[in-house]
Amino acid sequence: xxxxxxxxxRRKLTVIIMLTSTIAxxxxxxxxxxxxxVSLRKDLAGDLSTLAxxxxxxxxxxxTFGDRQGAVxxxxxxxxxxxxxxxxxxxxxxxxxxxxxxxxxxxxxRVLPADGxxxxxxxxxxxxxxxxxxxxxxxxxxxxxxxxxxxxxxQYGEIGAGIVLGxxxxxxxxxxxxxxxxxQPIVELAHVTRLVSHHKxxxxxxxxxRLSGGDEIDDLMIGFNGMLTEIEQRDKRLxxxxxxxxxxxxxxxxxxxxxxxILNSSSDGIIGVDLNSEPTFINQSAEQMLGRTxxxxxxxxxxxxxxxxxxxxxxxxxxxxxLGAAVLRGxxxxxxxxxxxxxxxxxxxVEYSVTPMFDDEGRRHGAVFTFRDVTERQAVDRLKGEFxxxxxxxxxxxxxxxxxxxxxxxxxxxxxxxxxxQRMLEIAVSNTDRLVRLINDILDLERIGSGKTELSRGHVxxxxxxxxxxxxxxxxxxxxxxxxxxxxxxxxxxxDTDRIVQTxxxxxxxxxxxxxxxxxxxVSGAVHGTDFVFCVSDQGRxxxxxxxxxxxxxxxxxxxxxxxxxxGSGLGLAICQSIxxxxxxxxxxxxxxxxxxxxxxxIPLALAAIGEASTKGKESQHAA
Amino acid sequence: MxxxxxxxxxxxxxxxxxxxxxxxxxxxGWTILTANGGAAGMELAASSHPDAILxxxxxxxxxxxRTLRALQGRxxxxxxxxxxxxxxxxxxxxxxxxQMGVRGIIAKPFDPLxxxxxxxxxxxxx
Numbered sequence: 001x002x003x004x005x006x007x008x009x010r011r012k013l014t015v016i017i018m019l020t021s022t023i024a025x026x027x028x029x030x031x032x033x034x035x036x037x038v039s040l041r042k043d044l045a046g047d048l049s050t051l052a053x054x055x056x057x058x059x060x061x062x063x064t065f066g067d068r069q070g071a072v073x074x075x076x077x078x079x080x081x082x083x084x085x086x087x088x089x090x091x092x093x094x095x096x097x098x099x100x101x102x103x104x105x106x107x108x109x110r111v112l113p114a115d116g117x118x119x120x121x122x123x124x125x126x127x128x129x130x131x132x133x134x135x136x137x138x139x140x141x142x143x144x145x146x147x148x149x150x151x152x153x154x155q156y157g158e159i160g161a162g163i164v165l166g167x168x169x170x171x172x173x174x175x176x177x178x179x180x181x182x183x184q185p186i187v188e189l190a191h192v193t194r195l196v197s198h199h200k201x202x203x204x205x206x207x208x209x210r211l212s213g214g215d216e217i218d219d220l221m222i223g224f225n226g227m228l229t230e231i232e233q234r235d236k237r238l239x240x241x242x243x244x245x246x247x248x249x250x251x252x253x254x255x256x257x258x259x260x261x262i263l264n265s266s267s268d269g270i271i272g273v274d275l276n277s278e279p280t281f282i283n284q285s286a287e288q289m290l291g292r293t294x295x296x297x298x299x300x301x302x303x304x305x306x307x308x309x310x311x312x313x314x315x316x317x318x319x320x321x322x323l324g325a326a327v328l329r330g331x332x333x334x335x336x337x338x339x340x341x342x343x344x345x346x347x348x349x350v351e352y353s354v355t356p357m358f359d360d361e362g363r364r365h366g367a368v369f370t371f372r373d374v375t376e377r378q379a380v381d382r383l384k385g386e387f388x389x390x391x392x393x394x395x396x397x398x399x400x401x402x403x404x405x406x407x408x409x410x411x412x413x414x415x416x417x418x419x420x421x422q423r424m425l426e427i428a429v430s431n432t433d434r435l436v437r438l439i440n441d442i443l444d445l446e447r448i449g450s451g452k453t454e455l456s457r458g459h460v461x462x463x464x465x466x467x468x469x470x471x472x473x474x475x476x477x478x479x480x481x482x483x484x485x486x487x488x489x490x491x492x493x494x495x496d497t498d499r500i501v502q503t504x505x506x507x508x509x510x511x512x513x514x515x516x517x518x519x520x521x522x523v524s525g526a527v528h529g530t531d532f533v534f535c536v537s538d539q540g541r542x543x544x545x546x547x548x549x550x551x552x553x554x555x556x557x558x559x560x561x562x563x564x565x566x567x568g569s570g571l572g573l574a575i576c577q578s579i580x581x582x583x584x585x586x587x588x589x590x591x592x593x594x595x596x597x598x599x600x601x602x603i604p605l606a607l608a609a610i611g612e613a614s615t616k617g618k619e620s621q622h623a624a
Numbered sequence: 625m626x627x628x629x630x631x632x633x634x635x636x637x638x639x640x641x642x643x644x645x646x647x648x649x650x651x652x653g654w655t656i657l658t659a660n661g662g663a664a665g666m667e668l669a670a671s672s673h674p675d676a677i678l679x680x681x682x683x684x685x686x687x688x689x690r691t692l693r694a695l696q697g698r699x700x701x702x703x704x705x706x707x708x709x710x711x712x713x714x715x716x717x718x719x720x721x722x723q724m725g726v727r728g729i730i731a732k733p734f735d736p737l738x739x740x741x742x743x744x745x746x747x748x749x750x
């Protein structure tokens with residue numbers, strides 16, 4: 001098991017401490033042993049040298065004179081040193097001269113090695129030169145028993161081992177106690193870390209022993225706790241932010257669901273398009289009406305998809321269609337009558353509007369098409385039209401007989417009639433005429449209002465229309481004693497001349513009817529932007545402010561007695577409004593200061609005239 | 625004294641035939657023939673050669689235009705001027721009728737005192 005493979009820091013620390021102390025104790029013991037061995041050996045060698053010196057001096061004489069017995073005697077003095085186990089004197093030529101061998105098992109060698117010490121197992125041997133003055137006269141061999149020394153070495157070893165074991169035990173006990181100081185906080189830190197990482201519990205904290213002035217582990221814990229606090233706070237903020245985001249997403253989803261519900265609950269078709277007029281949204285009604293889903297509509301312009309062919313079956317190039325341009329310009333666009341095409345090639349009549357969409361910065365980013373299938377409404381309108389037409393005819397037939405009979409009676413051609421009877425017949429005739437006008441107006445209104453009567457659109461000379469209407473009411477004005485004035489203006493309009501004259505005549509007739517004698521009724525006109533504005537003003541009794549808006553409603557009269565006194569059907573202004581609106585214009589009434597009323601209506605200028613008018617406008621701007 | 629014209633009035637309404645006939649008789653002194661339908665009017669026109677025919681447009685079976693085509697299709701009657709008498713006042717109808725070859729159109733209800741004058745104006749009988 002290596003150090004790094006150990007899982008517990010406690011064991012690691014113990015092992016490190018014990019290893020370190022073991023090595024230290026071992027090295028110390030080894031040092032002692034080595035130094036002791038060296039000094040022991042030195043002592044032993046020194047003793048042996050001194051002994052050899054003494055013996056060598058003693059045997060010089062015997063060697064010189066060949067006295068072997070004397071040499072042996074000299075050497076026997078070695079008995080005092082029981083550690084000396086063998087000794088020998090050798091001649092100059094190396095022959096054994098005398099020997100001392102107290103122990104039978106050990107004998108001196110026959111041939112000597114060179115001078116010096118020799119460690120030979122249990123023996124320490126010394127070969128020593130014997131000199132007389134400077135001349136070498138022989139050699140001394142002396143052997144000492146080294147077992148004593150070895151015994152001491154062994155004793156040293158045992159003591160050393162005891163010390164090492166004792167130290168290890170002590171180290172183990174001490175490390176076990178002391179390492180807690182280091183390992184315990186680290187173990188606790190590890191525990192806290194596990195809690196944090198496994199259980200995502202950021203509320204736990206390590207407990208340093210000292211908050212200041214502690215060791216690095218305390219610093220580590222304090223730092224770790226600081227990081228935990230930081231993480232805990234961020235976690236809380238994150239949770240709050242997540243909660244807020246989730247709630248916002250929920251609210252958004254709810255809004256989206258509601259929007260979708262609202263859009264899908266609409267019986268009108270709704271299609272959202274981008275600036276290229278390509279669909280980006282479609283509600284259920286539109287899907288059902290068109291027989292297409294959003295996926296099938298994507299990638300092409302709304303015109304190419306559902307508006308590609310005119311009602312008469314001729315192709316309608318996108319470049320001729322005003323829709324794309326209106327979407328791009330961000331214009332509100334209303335079309336009362338058109339047709340849309342389904343995927344299967346069938347078509348249906350619609351009315352629709354295009355509403356521009358703007359983002360928060362006010363930039364255009366598309367438009368919403370809202371359309372309605374008017375098949376049923378057209379059918380109802382047709383039925384209504386047929387009904388009105390039939391009723392009118394059926395009413396007119398008996399009226400023809402009544403009118404004719406009354407006319408003949410009141411003419412006196414059938415014989416004289418009493419004065420009161422004559423008066424009654426006149427009332428009957430005038431009311432029959434009024435009934436006929438009423439029927440005619442109802443029929444007229446129905447036809448214009450339903451678009452059943454196509455306007456014969458063409459270029460209209462505004463001046464000529466004004467003059468024609470003016471001349472048409474001259475005799476009526478004469479009879480009423482009302483002055484007529486005309487302030488004609490020239491312009492080329494797009495519309496139905498007869499209908500425009502009818503409108504002007506109607507307004508002029510009304511003005512004359514409601515003007516006292518010696519006042520003036522004026523018809524005038526002026527170009528205004530892309531429109532021409534006709535104006536009929538009088539100096540009569542005027543219209544109360546609160547009735548100005550309602551005056552164009554059917555059977556509306558300023559005064560309840562007017563329909564009787566003035567002989568109107570109550571539909572004249574409603575007819576005027578229908579005609580003007582069929583032209584794409586608008587009609588309104590306002591007080592004519594200081595007295596009277598002013599009726600105005602707009603008819604669009606012909607395209608060529610618009611170009612001219614805008615050029616003129618620019619010129620006048622330059623002039624200003 | 626104006627020449628004594630003979631006029632045929634064709635209308636399915638008895639009262640209208642009577643009122644129109646009396647009006648023209650009283651105001652102009654014309655001789656009035658009447659028929660209550662297109663087919664009968666056609667036969668009467670062929671047999672009695674009136675100077676003009678006042679023809680109602682909306683009638684059951686043979687309506688005005690059909691009767692007109694029948695009159696125009698017969699040698700005996702093709703030269704007799706026809707005036708439509710109609711409750712329809714639409715401009716588009718007026719143009720359509722004129723293209724059929726009628727001499728004029730008089731709207732119902734008519735003024736009995738001026739009916740004869742209207743007819744004379746349309747036929748240039750003054």
